Amino acid sequence: MLQLAAMNLRPRFLLTTALFFVIVAVPSWLAVRSMAESIVEKWAVRYAEKQVLYDKSRTLQPILREVALTRQLANSSVIRQWAQQPSNPTLTQNAINELESYRQNFHDKSYFAGLLKSGAYFHNNASNEYAGKELRYVLNPNAAKDAWFFDLIRQKRELHINVNPDLDLGITKLWIDVLIRDGDEILGMTGTGLDLTNFINTVVEENLPGVTSLFVDHAGAIQIHRNQKLIDFGTVSKATSQKKTLRLLLDRDEDLTAVLAAMKSLESQEETVATAFVEVDGKRHLAGVTYLPEIDWYEVTLLDLDVLLPLSEFTGLVLLYALTLLGLLALFNIALSRDVVMPLARLNQAMAQVETGSSTQIALDTLGTGEVNQLMQRFVRMSQAVMESRRDLEAKVQERTAALERLTKIDPMTELLNRRGMLERLESELQRTMREANHLGILWLDLDEFKDINDHFGHATGDQAIKTIASLIRQAVRPYDAVSRWGGDEFLVMLPNATQLYLDALGERLRADIANCRKLTADSGEVIAMSVSIGGYLQTSDDTIDTMLERGDQALFRAKALQRNIYVAYEAKTPGPAQ
Numbered sequence: 065m066l067q068l069a070a071m072n073l074r075p076r077f078l079l080t081t082a083l084f085f086v087i088v089a090v091p092s093w094l095a096v097r098s099m100a101e102s103i104v105e106k107w108a109v110r111y112a113e114k115q116v117l118y119d120k121s122r123t124l125q126p127i128l129r130e131v132a133l134t135r136q137l138a139n140s141s142v143i144r145q146w147a148q149q150p151s152n153p154t155l156t157q158n159a160i161n162e163l164e165s166y167r168q169n170f171h172d173k174s175y176f177a178g179l180l181k182s183g184a185y186f187h188n189n190a191s192n193e194y195a196g197k198e199l200r201y202v203l204n205p206n207a208a209k210d211a212w213f214f215d216l217i218r219q220k221r222e223l224h225i226n227v228n229p230d231l232d233l234g235i236t237k238l239w240i241d242v243l244i245r246d247g248d249e250i251l252g253m254t255g256t257g258l259d260l261t262n263f264i265n266t267v268v269e270e271n272l273p274g275v276t277s278l279f280v281d282h283a284g285a286i287q288i289h290r291n292q293k294l295i296d297f298g299t300v301s302k303a304t305s306q307k308k309t310l311r312l313l314l315d316r317d318e319d320l321t322a323v324l325a326a327m328k329s330l331e332s333q334e335e336t337v338a339t340a341f342v343e344v345d346g347k348r349h350l351a352g353v354t355y356l357p358e359i360d361w362y363e364v365t366l367l368d369l370d371v372l373l374p375l376s377e378f379t380g381l382v383l384l385y386a387l388t389l390l391g392l393l394a395l396f397n398i399a400l401s402r403d404v405v406m407p408l409a410r411l412n413q414a415m416a417q418v419e420t421g422s423s424t425q426i427a428l429d430t431l432g433t434g435e436v437n438q439l440m441q442r443f444v445r446m447s448q449a450v451m452e453s454r455r456d457l458e459a460k461v462q463e464r465t466a467a468l469e470r471l472t473k474i475d476p477m478t479e480l481l482n483r484r485g486m487l488e489r490l491e492s493e494l495q496r497t498m499r500e501a502n503h504l505g506i507l508w509l510d511l512d513e514f515k516d517i518n519d520h521f522g523h524a525t526g527d528q529a530i531k532t533i534a535s536l537i538r539q540a541v542r543p544y545d546a547v548s549r550w551g552g553d554e555f556l557v558m559l560p561n562a563t564q565l566y567l568d569a570l571g572e573r574l575r576a577d578i579a580n581c582r583k584l585t586a587d588s589g590e591v592i593a594m595s596v597s598i599g600g601y602l603q604t605s606d607d608t609i610d611t612m613l614e615r616g617d618q619a620l621f622r623a624k625a626l627q628r629n630i631y632v633a634y635e636a637k638t639p640g641p642a643q
């Protein structure tokens with residue numbers, strides 16, 4: 065389960081749908097199978113019913129006719145009187161006449177009659193072989209060959225149909241035996257035979273493939289089967305263990321029990337056909353059993369389900385079902401993939417872009433109104449807000465950084481460049497000047513006796529003095545000249561594209577402006593006089609910043625040394641004050 069949870073959505077859905085398929089398909093297959101079996105069973109029952117009706121109407125008819133005729137013969141008053149007095153010659157002659165007339169009607173053109181009281185056995189056949197000598201012999205209760213007669217009398221079975229081979233004719237004969245009664249008294253037995261060859265051909269041999277019809281008696285002993293070796297000839301006189309029963313065809317004892325139970329169920333139930341699933345030669349069969357009261361036998365129809373209605377017939381249906389299910393699952397997966405998995409993958413990718421900052425524009429296809437699309441739309445809005453705020457933040461940081469950067473180059477009190485700012489400007493300006501073969505001039509100003517102003521008028525007034533000087537200088541220079549507070553009461557002015565003339569003029573003008581300034585007043589209202597000493601230097605082609613500053617400083621130093629409140633231009637050899 066953990067592994068499933070760790071999987072990506074697509075394989076996870078595929079696995080889940082596969083599991084779903086198995087979970088749905090297996091019970092469905094079992095249900096279809098059970099439904100198919102139930103259909104097969106119902107069909108088999110119908111088939112067995114129809115088979116019986118068919119057999120009855122078409123092929124059992126001759127047997128039924130013979131049975132009815134035999135019953136009529138046994139019930140004849142002529143025969144019954146004769147059976148009461150077997151030694152009466154008149155009754156015997158009348159009986160033989162009666163028997164002969166029935167013989168003409170019997171299909172087999174034969175009859176037999178056995179009388180219990182005398183043991184006399186009468187018989188004549190189709191070729192009228194025994195005319196005049198119909199009394200064939202006397203039945204012996206102790207002779208094995210006559211046991212059938214006495215067994216049937218003892219069993220009091222009204223009708224008995226027995227199959228025995230006629231060894232003389234080489235055919236299988238069905239013997240129809242009906243008791244001769246006078247009230248409850250059993251007087252003997254009469255009957256006829258029927259050549260079964262034709263019957264077997266039509267009923268038990270002309271079955272459809274997968275259908276085996278056979279006839280059994282109450283004990284399950286086989287009476288008619290297309291394989292004559294399986295027929296239990298002379299059933300009546302055999303012990304149960306010696307009978308050839310259905311067990312010979314069925315694989316297991318319980319199959320025989322099931323068929324016998326089905327036979328038994330017909331006694332109490334109203335159904336005409338009972339069924340039981342059995343195995344024959346290792347294959348599943350449905351045994352349809354029906355009782356034929358006219359001949360007191362059961363017809364058993366064994367239906368080979370694999371041949372008649374193989375479950376493979378349902379394979380197409382199951383395949384169609386499975387394919388439909390698979391198709392639906394595939395469609396479900398495609399829809400899921402299109403509506404959920406792919407948008408989520410795009411969303412995931414977009415989120416990664418936002419996370420790494422590799423994209424500034426999130427473009428997601430957010431068509432539709434589903435939850436995933438709503439999520440994506442929200443994400444787009446959110447990411448746009450995040451990116452906007454990031455852009456704002458970055459802009460602010462840049463702004464602040466620039467401001468900080470500027471502050472590091474600006475003197476807060478005068479808002480002039482500080483020493484660092486001026487050095488940077490000097491550097492870039494010196495390079496440009498060198499490129500353009502111009503001259504860069506500097507003026508270095510230092511307030512005179514500034515300590516005294518501080519001392520006499522206070523530090524705040526001193527500050528005011530510095531600000532006033534700064535303002536004066538800024539107003540005096542060109543827009544592209546740079547003014548800096550070099551430190552304390554010192555100012556450095558940079559003059560790009562300058563001439564000695566301009567440098568000297570400006571130096572002098574600045575000195576005069578400051579000396580004449582009346583803007584600085586003490587708390588008492590007294591005007592405080594200020595003056596500066598100024599050193600000027602015009603750069604030459606071999607200068608560096610250091611040499612320029614050094615020479616400017618030398619000029620300032622000279623100004624201070626001479627008299628203060630004076631502008632001095634740098635002179636390499638002949639130092640002296642400029643006028």
Ligand SMILES: Nc1nc2c(ncn2[C@@H]2O[C@H](COP(=O)(O)OP(=O)(O)OP(=O)(O)O)[C@@H](O)[C@H]2O)c(=O)[nH]1
Nearest residue numbers: 510511512513514515516518523524526527552553
């Ligand atoms: N009020 C005020 N005073 C400052 C400031 N920075 C420097 N100073 C003062 O400026 C004076 C500088 O003195 P110096 O340049 O050494 O000497 P000076 O008094 O100006 O005399 P000279 O330069 O020799 O004419 C010192 O007293 C400092 O305390 C400032 O920002 N404000």
